[in-house]
Amino acid sequence: MTTPNPPAEPPQATAEAVLAGHEELIVSAAPPGNPPRVSAWTISVYALTMFGFQLTLLLPTLFSLAYKVQLIDPGNKDASLGFVLGVGGLISLVVGLPAGVLSDGTRLAWGRRRPFLAAGLVLSALGALIIAVAQTIAFMLAGYVVVGLANAAIGTAINPFLAEQVPAEQRGTVGALGGVTAAVAGVGATLLGSFLTGNIFVLFLTPVAVLGVVALVYLVVIPDRPAPEDVRVGSILDVFRNIWFNPLKHSDFALVWLGKFCLSFGSTFFSTYQLYLLQDRLGFTPEQAGRQLAAVGGLSLLALVGSSIAGGTLSDRFKRRKPFIYLAAGLIVAGLAVAASAPSMLLFAVGGILLSAGTGAFNSVDLALASDVMPEKDKAGKYMNIYYLSGTLAGVLAPLIASVILRLGGGGNYGVLFLSGAVLGLGAVMTAAKIRSVR
Numbered sequence: 001m002t003t004p005n006p007p008a009e010p011p012q013a014t015a016e017a018v019l020a021g022h023e024e025l026i027v028s029a030a031p032p033g034n035p036p037r038v039s040a041w042t043i044s045v046y047a048l049t050m051f052g053f054q055l056t057l058l059l060p061t062l063f064s065l066a067y068k069v070q071l072i073d074p075g076n077k078d079a080s081l082g083f084v085l086g087v088g089g090l091i092s093l094v095v096g097l098p099a100g101v102l103s104d105g106t107r108l109a110w111g112r113r114r115p116f117l118a119a120g121l122v123l124s125a126l127g128a129l130i131i132a133v134a135q136t137i138a139f140m141l142a143g144y145v146v147v148g149l150a151n152a153a154i155g156t157a158i159n160p161f162l163a164e165q166v167p168a169e170q171r172g173t174v175g176a177l178g179g180v181t182a183a184v185a186g187v188g189a190t191l192l193g194s195f196l197t198g199n200i201f202v203l204f205l206t207p208v209a210v211l212g213v214v215a216l217v218y219l220v221v222i223p224d225r226p227a228p229e230d231v232r233v234g235s236i237l238d239v240f241r242n243i244w245f246n247p248l249k250h251s252d253f254a255l256v257w258l259g260k261f262c263l264s265f266g267s268t269f270f271s272t273y274q275l276y277l278l279q280d281r282l283g284f285t286p287e288q289a290g291r292q293l294a295a296v297g298g299l300s301l302l303a304l305v306g307s308s309i310a311g312g313t314l315s316d317r318f319k320r321r322k323p324f325i326y327l328a329a330g331l332i333v334a335g336l337a338v339a340a341s342a343p344s345m346l347l348f349a350v351g352g353i354l355l356s357a358g359t360g361a362f363n364s365v366d367l368a369l370a371s372d373v374m375p376e377k378d379k380a381g382k383y384m385n386i387y388y389l390s391g392t393l394a395g396v397l398a399p400l401i402a403s404v405i406l407r408l409g410g411g412g413n414y415g416v417l418f419l420s421g422a423v424l425g426l427g428a429v430m431t432a433a434k435i436r437s438v439r
Contacts, residue, residue, distance in 0.1 A: 035164070035165055035166060035167050036167065037167055037169075037170060038165060038166055038167075038170060038174070041221070042165075042221065042222065043174055043177065045214075045217055045218055045221045045222060046158070046161055046174070046177075046178075046218070046222065047177045047178065047180075047181050048181075048214040048217070048218075049158055049211075049214050049215055049217070049218040050158065050178050050181045050182070051181040051182075051184060051185050051210075051214065052207075052210050052211030052212075052213070052214040052215060053154055053155070053158060053211055054181060054182045054185035054186070055185040055188060055189060055207040055210055055211065056124055056150075056151070056154075056207040056208060056210075056211050057151060057185075058182070058185050058186050058189040058271075059189040059192065059193055059203075059206075059207045060131075060144075060147070060204075060207075061085065061271060061272060061395075062186060062189050062190050062193070062271055062274075062275070062293070063189060063190050063193030063194070063275060063290055063293075064193050064203050064204055065081065065084060065085065065131075065144070066081055066272075066275045066276065067193065067197060067203075067275075067286055068131065068134070068140060068200070069081045069084065069137070069140070070286070072134070072135065072136065072137055072140065073137055077276065078273075078276065078402075078403050078406050078407075079403045080137050081272070081276075081399065081403075082272075082399035082400050082402055082403035083137070083141070083399075083400070083403070084137065084140060084141050084144050085144075085272060085395065085396075085399040086396050086397070086399045086400040087141055087144070087145065088141070088144035088145055088147060088148040089148065089392055089393075089395040089396035089399075090148070090396045091145045091148035091149060091152075092148035092149070092151045092152045092155075092392055092395075093152075093389060093392045093393055093396055095148065095149055095152040095153075096151075096152035096155060096156065096388070096389065096392060099116065099152050099153060099156040100156050100159075100160075100382050100384070100386070101382050102156075103116050103156045103157070103160075104227060104379055104382055105227050106226065106227055107226040107227050107229075108226060109226065110224070111224025111225055111226060112224065112225070112226055112227045113156070113157045113158070113160065113224050114157065114219055114224050116153045116154070116156045116157040117153070117154055117157035117158065117215055117218070117219060118219070119153050120150045120151070120152075120153030120154035120155075120156075120157065121150075121154070121208070121211065121212055121215055122150075123146055123147075123149050123150035123153060124147060124150035124151075124154070124208045124211065125205065125208045125212075126146055126150075127143050127144065127145075127146030127147035127148075127149075127150055128143070128147065128204040128205050128207075128208050129143075129201075129204070129205065130142060130143030130146060131143035131144060131147070131204050132200050132201045132203070132204040132205065154211075154215075155388060158218070159384045159388055160384050161222065162174060162175060162178070162367060162368075162371055162384070163371045163374060163383070163384055165222075165223075166371075168371070168372065169316055170316070171316070171367070171368040171371050171372070172311070172313060172314075172315045172316035172321075172364060172365060172368040173309075173313050173316055175363070175364040175365070175366075175367035175368045175371075176308040176309050176311060176313065176360075176363075176364035177308075177309075177364075178363070178364070178367065180304065180305050180308050180309070180360070182363065183297075183300070183301050183304035183305060183308070183356065183359075183360060184301060186271075186297060186300075186301075187294055187297035187298055187300070187301050189207070190290050190293040190294045190297055191290070191291065191294030191297070192206065192207075193290050194286075194287050194288075194289075194290025194291045194293075194294060195290075197286065197287055197290075245375060245383070245386065249375075250373075250375040251434075251436075252373040252435050252436060253370070253373045253374060253375055253383070253387075255431040255432070255434050255435050256366065256369055256370045256373060256387070256431070256435065257370075257386065257387060257389075257390045258390070258427070258431045259325070259329075259366070259427065259428035259430075259431035259432055260366055260370075260387070260390040260391060260428070261390040261391075261393060261394055261427075262424050262425060262426075262427030262428045262431070263329060263332055263362060263424075263425050263427075263428045264390060264391040264394035264395070264398075265394040265397070265398050265421060265424045265425075266332065266333075266336050266418075266420075266421025266422060266423075266424045266425040267332065267355070267359065267394075267421070267425075268394050268395055268398035268399065268402075268421075269336075269398055269402050269417050269418060269420065269421040270335075270336060270339060270352075270355060270418060270421060272398065272399050272402060273402060273406070273414060273417065274293060274339075274352075275289050275290070275293065276414075277348075277414045278292060278293065278345075278348070280414075281414060282344070282345060282348075292345060296345075296348070296349045296352045296353070297352075297356075299349065299352075299353055300352050300353050300355075300356035300357075301356070303353045303354075303356050303357035303360065304356040304357060304359060304360035305360065306357070306360070307328070307331075307356075307357040307358070307360040307361040308360030308361060308363065308364045309364075310361070311324045311327075311328065311360065311361035311362075311364050311365045315364075315365045315368060316368070321365050321366075321368065321369040321372070322432050322433070322435060324361055324362075324365040325362065325365055325366060325369070325428065325429075325432040326429055326432060326433075327358075327361060328358045328359070328360075328361035328362035328365065328366075328428075329358065329362065329425055329426070329428040329429045329432075330358070330429070331354050331355070331357050331358025331361070332354075332355050332358035332359060332362065332422075332425050333358075333422045333425040333426060334354050334358075334422075335351045335352065335353070335354030335355025335356070335357075335358060336351065336355060336418045336419070336421045336422035336425065337351075337418070337419060337422045338350050338351035338354060339351030339352065339355070339418050340414070340415040340416075340417075340418035340419045340422070341415055351418075362428070367387075369435075370383075370384070370387045371384075373435070374387075402417055405417045405420060
């Protein structure tokens with residue numbers, strides 16, 4: 001993969017001074033061509049930052065927003081939760097794409113990615129505070145809109161790392177580690193949430209605090225430079241115009257995007273409404289449901305870690321991506337199908353473990369696949385934000401559509417919801433089969 005060709009500038013020297021005696025652990029921005037191999041230290045900092053970011057994303061979507069919604073509007077919780085998640089996700093979607101283009105052209109002395117990370121942290125804390133004090137769904141939605149802005153800014157800062165600073169032969173492995181951090185964050189989110197319901201401020205501000213600590217290290221360690229002089233962003237209209245890419249000309253990248261969208265749709269059905277399923281179908285309280293989900297998450301974590309590491313490293317070793325996509329999609333579809341009809345916690349756990357195993361393999365390999373087929377290597381911010389848009393768009397649409405599906409047959413129709421997600425997940429197999437430039 002290529003990276004921008006920035007001129008030398010002071011912030012890199014500052015990072016080296018802070019880590020005096022450890023210069024070999026810093027990976028400088030690479031010249032055009034495949035970047036140099038990244039060190040274990042750099043990868044670790046990236047992984048910890050991804051963990052913090054995923055915690056801020058997953059604690060609200062897996063637990064805290066659902067908990068807060070049913071406190072405010074218990075009689076209409078399904079529709080209200082879908083509305084809040086959908087609109088908040090839409091804001092993140094609309095802002096995320098131009099933010100990626102703007103960051104590609106940012107020429108601040110501090111760098112082109114770091115300012116977005118710092119701004120995102122401030123907005124994340126503000127949004128969490130608004131949600132915590134909210135007494136109505138409308139006020140809660142306002143807070144989640146701010147959170148959507150924050151997520152867009154933070155994602156813009158750290159999503160290009162894999163494409164810009166990691167060589168092709170390491171992308172599967174590093175992508176796998178990113179999948180592992182997401183799984184750990186998911187388990188931690190449900191467990192943490194179940195113990196923090198007694199203090200709503202702590203519930204919503206804890207993940208922001210965790211991200212703030214690790215992001216400070218990321219800002220110091222990960223190199224960043226201003227955009228090259230020849231990169232011009234132009235007007236706001238130009239920003240939105242630059243978002244576009246031709247899916248017919250760059251069909252492989254478009255197919256990767258569509259496959260991720262299909263699987264993300266089904267997975268969002270599961271993650272958004274699993275708490276309500278355990279309460280409504282199996283009779284758990286929110287606290288009990290959160291701890292049950294965390295227990296299942298511990299087993300799922302083992303499956304996800306194993307499949308993520310195996311998928312990423314083996315796809316690098318054998319120089320194959322598509323067979324691992326097929327396997328991962330099959331596991332996710334099977335997990336959704338089992339959870340759809342689960343009459344007990346045991347079968348629900350089996351479905352969750354299958355889904356997690358598939359998710360781990362898919363996330364690691366698909367991220368590497370997206371980096372491999374990215375059309376313009378010097379515009380990683382733009383294209384990686386477009387890639388992550390697939391998941392964001394699914395996060396916007398899935399809760400809104402889910403609230404309609406759940407109304408079928410008298411309400412609480414989680415079986416039909418999860419089976420619908422399984423059918424959509426099969427789309428990832430079809431799109432991967434059509435990719436031509438990568439095996």
